[in-house]
Amino acid sequence: MALIRSSSPHLRRAGSSAHLMRLLMFATLPGTAAMTFFFGWGTLLQIGWAMLLALGFEAAVMKLRGRPVGFYLRDYSALVTAVLLGLALPPFAPWWLMVIGIFVAIVIAKHLYGGMGNNPFNPAMVAYALLLVSFPVEMTRWTAPFVLQGEDGWHILGFLDTLKLMFGAIEHGAVDAFTSATPLDELRHRGGLTTEEAFRNSDVLANGVGAWHAVSAAYFMGGVFLLYRKVFTWHTPVAVLGSLALLSTLFYMFAPDTYADPFFHLTMGATMLGAFFIATDPVTAATSNRGKLYYGAGIGILIFVIRTWGSYPDAVAFAVLLMNLCAPFIDQYTQPRTYGHAKPNRGQKEST
Amino acid sequence: MSHVFAFHGGVHPPENKRQSTRTPIRQAPLPERLVLPLSQHIGAPAEPRVQVGDRVLKGQRIAEPVGRISAALHAPTSGIVTAIGPHPIPHASGMEADCIIIDSDGDDRWIEHAGLADFRALGKAALTDYIRNSGVTGMGGAGFPTDVKLHLGDDHIVNTLIINAAECEPYITADDMLMRERASDIVAGIEIIDYLLKPSHILIGIEDNKPQAVKALEKALKGCTLNIDIRVVPTKYPSGGEKQLIKLLTDVEVPSGHIPADVGIVCQNIGTAYATARAVHQGEPLISRIVTMTGEAVAQPQNFEALIGTPYSLLLRAARVDTGSLFRLVVGGPMMGFTVDNDQIPVIKTTNCLIAASPDEMPEAPPAQECIRCGLCEQVCPAELLPQQLYWFAKGRELDKARHHNLFDCIECGACSYVCSSAIPLVQYYRNAKAEIRSDEAEQRKAEHARQRFEARQARLEAEQAEKEARRKARAEAAARNQAARKDKSVAAAPASTAVQAPAGEPDLKQLKTAASVARTKLKQAQKALKNAEDKGLDGVDALRATVQALNIKADAAQQAYDQALNAQSDASAAPDAKQLKTNAAVARTKLKQAEKALASARETGGDDIGALESRVRELELRANDAQKAYDAADAGSAGTQAPDPAKLAQLKADMDAAQAKVDKAQAALESAIASGSPAVEKMTAGVEKLRGKYLEARAAHEAACTPAAAPATSPAKLAELKADMDAAQAKVDKAQAALENAIASGSPAVEKMTAGVEKLRGKYLEARAVHEAACTPAAAPATSPAKLAELKADMDAAQAKADKAQAALDSAIASGSPAVEKMTAGVEKLRGKYLDAKTAYEAAGGTCSDVPQSDTPADADAEKPVDLKALKQQVSIMRTKLKKAEKALQDADAGERDALAHEVQDLNERLNSARAELQSAEQVRIEAAAAAGVDLKQLQIDAAMARAEVTKTERALGTADSTSATDLEQTLLQARSRADELSKTLSRFE
Numbered sequence A: 001m002a003l004i005r006s007s008s009p010h011l012r013r014a015g016s017s018a019h020l021m022r023l024l025m026f027a028t029l030p031g032t033a034a035m036t037f038f039f040g041w042g043t044l045l046q047i048g049w050a051m052l053l054a055l056g057f058e059a060a061v062m063k064l065r066g067r068p069v070g071f072y073l074r075d076y077s078a079l080v081t082a083v084l085l086g087l088a089l090p091p092f093a094p095w096w097l098m099v100i101g102i103f104v105a106i107v108i109a110k111h112l113y114g115g116m117g118n119n120p121f122n123p124a125m126v127a128y129a130l131l132l133v134s135f136p137v138e139m140t141r142w143t144a145p146f147v148l149q150g151e152d153g154w155h156i157l158g159f160l161d162t163l164k165l166m167f168g169a170i171e172h173g174a175v176d177a178f179t180s181a182t183p184l185d186e187l188r189h190r191g192g193l194t195t196e197e198a199f200r201n202s203d204v205l206a207n208g209v210g211a212w213h214a215v216s217a218a219y220f221m222g223g224v225f226l227l228y229r230k231v232f233t234w235h236t237p238v239a240v241l242g243s244l245a246l247l248s249t250l251f252y253m254f255a256p257d258t259y260a261d262p263f264f265h266l267t268m269g270a271t272m273l274g275a276f277f278i279a280t281d282p283v284t285a286a287t288s289n290r291g292k293l294y295y296g297a298g299i300g301i302l303i304f305v306i307r308t309w310g311s312y313p314d315a316v317a318f319a320v321l322l323m324n325l326c327a328p329f330i331d332q333y334t335q336p337r338t339y340g341h342a343k344p345n346r347g348q349k350e351s352t
Numbered sequence B: 001m002s003h004v005f006a007f008h009g010g011v012h013p014p015e016n017k018r019q020s021t022r023t024p025i026r027q028a029p030l031p032e033r034l035v036l037p038l039s040q041h042i043g044a045p046a047e048p049r050v051q052v053g054d055r056v057l058k059g060q061r062i063a064e065p066v067g068r069i070s071a072a073l074h075a076p077t078s079g080i081v082t083a084i085g086p087h088p089i090p091h092a093s094g095m096e097a098d099c100i101i102i103d104s105d106g107d108d109r110w111i112e113h114a115g116l117a118d119f120r121a122l123g124k125a126a127l128t129d130y131i132r133n134s135g136v137t138g139m140g141g142a143g144f145p146t147d148v149k150l151h152l153g154d155d156h157i158v159n160t161l162i163i164n165a166a167e168c169e170p171y172i173t174a175d176d177m178l179m180r181e182r183a184s185d186i187v188a189g190i191e192i193i194d195y196l197l198k199p200s201h202i203l204i205g206i207e208d209n210k211p212q213a214v215k216a217l218e219k220a221l222k223g224c225t226l227n228i229d230i231r232v233v234p235t236k237y238p239s240g241g242e243k244q245l246i247k248l249l250t251d252v253e254v255p256s257g258h259i260p261a262d263v264g265i266v267c268q269n270i271g272t273a274y275a276t277a278r279a280v281h282q283g284e285p286l287i288s289r290i291v292t293m294t295g296e297a298v299a300q301p302q303n304f305e306a307l308i309g310t311p312y313s314l315l316l317r318a319a320r321v322d323t324g325s326l327f328r329l330v331v332g333g334p335m336m337g338f339t340v341d342n343d344q345i346p347v348i349k350t351t352n353c354l355i356a357a358s359p360d361e362m363p364e365a366p367p368a369q370e371c372i373r374c375g376l377c378e379q380v381c382p383a384e385l386l387p388q389q390l391y392w393f394a395k396g397r398e399l400d401k402a403r404h405h406n407l408f409d410c411i412e413c414g415a416c417s418y419v420c421s422s423a424i425p426l427v428q429y430y431r432n433a434k435a436e437i438r439s440d441e442a443e444q445r446k447a448e449h450a451r452q453r454f455e456a457r458q459a460r461l462e463a464e465q466a467e468k469e470a471r472r473k474a475r476a477e478a479a480a481r482n483q484a485a486r487k488d489k490s491v492a493a494a495p496a497s498t499a500v501q502a503p504a505g506e507p508d509l510k511q512l513k514t515a516a517s518v519a520r521t522k523l524k525q526a527q528k529a530l531k532n533a534e535d536k537g538l539d540g541v542d543a544l545r546a547t548v549q550a551l552n553i554k555a556d557a558a559q560q561a562y563d564q565a566l567n568a569q570s571d572a573s574a575a576p577d578a579k580q581l582k583t584n585a586a587v588a589r590t591k592l593k594q595a596e597k598a599l600a601s602a603r604e605t606g607g608d609d610i611g612a613l614e615s616r617v618r619e620l621e622l623r624a625n626d627a628q629k630a631y632d633a634a635d636a637g638s639a640g641t642q643a644p645d646p647a648k649l650a651q652l653k654a655d656m657d658a659a660q661a662k663v664d665k666a667q668a669a670l671e672s673a674i675a676s677g678s679p680a681v682e683k684m685t686a687g688v689e690k691l692r693g694k695y696l697e698a699r700a701a702h703e704a705a706c707t708p709a710a711a712p713a714t715s716p717a718k719l720a721e722l723k724a725d726m727d728a729a730q731a732k733v734d735k736a737q738a739a740l741e742n743a744i745a746s747g748s749p750a751v752e753k754m755t756a757g758v759e760k761l762r763g764k765y766l767e768a769r770a771v772h773e774a775a776c777t778p779a780a781a782p783a784t785s786p787a788k789l790a791e792l793k794a795d796m797d798a799a800q801a802k803a804d805k806a807q808a809a810l811d812s813a814i815a816s817g818s819p820a821v822e823k824m825t826a827g828v829e830k831l832r833g834k835y836l837d838a839k840t841a842y843e844a845a846g847g848t849c850s851d852v853p854q855s856d857t858p859a860d861a862d863a864e865k866p867v868d869l870k871a872l873k874q875q876v877s878i879m880r881t882k883l884k885k886a887e888k889a890l891q892d893a894d895a896g897e898r899d900a901l902a903h904e905v906q907d908l909n910e911r912l913n914s915a916r917a918e919l920q921s922a923e924q925v926r927i928e929a930a931a932a933a934g935v936d937l938k939q940l941q942i943d944a945a946m947a948r949a950e951v952t953k954t955e956r957a958l959g960t961a962d963s964t965s966a967t968d969l970e971q972t973l974l975q976a977r978s979r980a981d982e983l984s985k986t987l988s989r990f991e
Ligand code: SF4
Pocket: B377, B380, B381, B382, B383, B384, B385, B387, B409, B410, B411, B412, B413, B414, B415, B416, B417, B426, B427, B430
């Protein structure tokens, strides 16, 4: 009788980190669909391209590090990074932008820090921030929603055309006519107009917000699904959205002419994507439930601050990265109170 | 159902309980061979009481509990003990341990047994003992001896008794089936536990997946007068964890590092209640238990009532195992159980379940991935820890941080591993980290112990050196005394012989005193160390605290022993009988004096009844002597009258030895526990301390009893024997010491053992010596008794007085030209001779006696007092002398002078009395003053006086010694002198 010896527990719940990752990708589907619907095939192509690159880089790095390639590819973490970056980049960004982005994300932000689970910063956001700083033009060249839609409801720019566009077979100038700023950009660069005037005067603001509302709603759906599947707890997204809503409400109440309304903040840009899919990345977030509340609130506040007073159109990436930086610190001061202890331990024990 | 609360986290693994509850509990087949590990419980392993080849009956006790935390072991069936030795036991590590192996004879014949008719009649302590002797341990978890928990009522206020029937682990149904089928026995068990713990209410916690068991319990509880609530809790693992169940039922959290009893709660498993009831009501010790045999690899999963010691293979067969699909054999539940790879391992008292799992059921764990910090583990941790952080620290060996994250509050429930998305064996990491921390600590403790040992050894060596010196001197003194006494005997036989032994009582006291002060010093050192450690927050504070406690106990014991010895000494002279006899003697003397007076007056008047009176005087004289003698004898034996009978003494000694044995065992167990990093170390330490305390108590009691009891043993033969014992022991110690020193010099590895051996021998020697001295002490009592001494002094004084008086009378007679001058001169000569005799006797006795020199010592703390005292003393003796003189004169005087003389006698008598009273009060004052100046001073004075007396004595002995013993004596004298000088020097420092 060959009995195996193993340590307790002898049961394991079905489910793995790969499963979690798959769920995460699955939850981005509504958002992806909405993006594709409003902004054309570009989004889908970017995601696919990113996934390919991610797998390639991951495999290469694993090989270099002498690890079993297949085992690590199956954890899907590289793919999740790819999907997030694919969603974040403008749909018609050139191919090399994504190459740089994925390289930075997988090789530098992730594996140089020790690989999965050890990276202090969210790889997708590191890549996004780097690209935004380095290639501001390419990074802000979004198409206006609907503009590419033909009479039949299909995109004028077909799948193949988009592919060609991405890889430079079609001059980018060809689509320049369709590109426009995002509503966030538009509002930022409104000059001396009041918010209300800006909304009345700007096409982007007048018509574009509807599309963004829809996209946000799709992300929100995906996020709720993940909450339901207990992929993460409610703490981070609620804290992000709550703090952002609270802060924008406060400012909006006192100066509605200068500041955007809270709903605008919640639905424009990458707020929903960030709150549900990026800030919740467990590896780089705070650990305990209370810690996650602080962490999320920090992100929400930073989003508002950077959007309102900063010089970048969107702020999710910077906000997340800054709070990544704070996560270990937050962890030290938010240890939960253990059963049987009067109060939680604080700070770090000095090693004596 | 009343309200229940909630605990954090928890998981819902598939229950898999149905399979094994379809059929009733079945009696497992009788195994041919039973394997009974000696340690089936937490605490010290039991000690076998049978030998290989012994025939045992079912229920016969085959191993005894050792120490406070331990459990007895009984033969589960009748048969023959075929081996006692190592055998694989149920343990996660697959290790072997000592077991008693019994080959069943197939008869399954019970030893005679009967339950208690009324357990309430037994008294709590006896009932708890009974349960202890029945081998009942916790049947749910780690197997904590039940009696220990039942004692909790003694020093804790137990408000709530929680009966744990949650059985939250998947697969296990043993408790469920037990409740369904034997609920009434369980309730009976709860009643017993209730009687012992007296909780104000009782809660039975049971998961809602056992409706039938709930119903059965409810039925059994009808008619039960106890305040019992059944609380049905939602099914969630680990609701059956002690702390979780407490939180669920009472919303109280057991503070970290405490036991539930600290918050007024005691938990008992339902199976334990059942076993208790069986033991108390049926007289059946714990020899069988319900075991769930389940898993996909057995065709008939079910519950067995299996004898303890039944090998797994038998149960597997009985449940029709399919060996082909048996992949993993889990003992216990799937969450916290462990795997074994040997099916010959036996069922023990804590074995509640065996899972024969197929590969599909419990596949091998997938390879672990990196932690993605998904936080799932944190959400399910019932201890509210951060498992992912703990894992991080454990893996990175950042043990300090792991501790800071409360690693030791992890109950190893496995919930985190169960949910971990990266399939990380988290619990394994925690176990390893804990073990590592513990072994680190053990190492630190060891180093600390080594340091303490070294210091203690140093102190001991010094003390020993001093003691050796003292002993050598004492021996020399004793030898000298013996010599001197032999010489003195011819001069003053009776008093000298008692006086000889007088000093023997002294070293005893002194030694005790030294011991007490050494103990105090050690205690102070340890306290200082502890404080230092506490201030600096060093590790090992606990160990130090334990040491301080131990030393405290020791110091107290030493002090107590010393006090007792002191009391015993003073008691000896305060015997009521002796007083009575003394009065008698005094009365006799008075009568004699009266008669003498009458005779004298008769002579005076020339009455014809002179002859009759003379004979009466003689008779009275005899009587007075008799009375005196009786008094003396009684005084000598007075201590003996208080001695407890030898049976009692033997009992005390047995108690003491048992206590010592327990301490040793517990100590050994503790050390092995420390070595193996057992979690029970702290508790065990406390246990050892407690045992040690008990032992010391027992010893003190024994010694207290011994000291006066030794009086009857004063027969010289016995004494000689004791002395021989003592000397033999001493010789052994010396030999062993020499061997040890050799060994140390040669760096032999056996040094430690030898040290222990020497210690032991020394202990024996000290014991022998104590006995011997105890035997000596009471014998010496009369000599040291002030009464006796006073008597001698009185005699002497009387003699002197008589002589003086006679001299005075003679003088006056000469002056008045009386014709009786010649006769009187002869009388005076005679009287003077008597006086000298008395004086010698007195000096012989007084010279070696502690009390007289004390009062005679002019060297005192207070410069004024001694002068006073001496003056008073002189006054008293002058008065006495005068009185005697007057009396004598009165007796011998002519008729003409008689009236005047009688008057004078009376006058003098009064003055004497008042002088005496003055002296007494002055003495009192002085003693008090000395006490205020510190006992040490007094003791010192005594010592110094003794030493001086010794010198005098030896000098005298030398004077009369023959040439052979002279050299010996000379040496002794030198020693005695140096000692006396030393002591008086010390004394003078104080004055
Ligand atoms: S094993 Fe320890 S850390 Fe894991 S869930 Fe249980 S108590 Fe928490």
